[in-house]
Amino acid sequence: MSSSDIRIQFGDRIRALRLKRGWTQVEMSDFLAMDRSYLSEIETGKKDPSLTTLQTIAAGLSITISKLTEGL
Secondary structure (H helix, E strand, C coil): CCHHHHHHHHHHHHHHHHHHCCCCHHHHHHHHCCCHHHHHHHHCCCCCCCHHHHHHHHHHCCCCHHHHHCCC
8 A cells, every 4th residue: 555545545534534523624623723724635635644633633533543543
């Protein structure tokens, strides 16, 4: 699996978890205190989030980093 594949899979997971909560990108990025364009780039697989960003996203979704990345 190439690195771009895992970025796409991770982005798809973030998008699905966001939509499951009924959030727009703006709502989620505001909640996480993250730039909306950066969240969009993560969701589309254009950016690799740092460990700090992974922790922020996981905490905002009330899950662990392990659950967030499970199976990727």
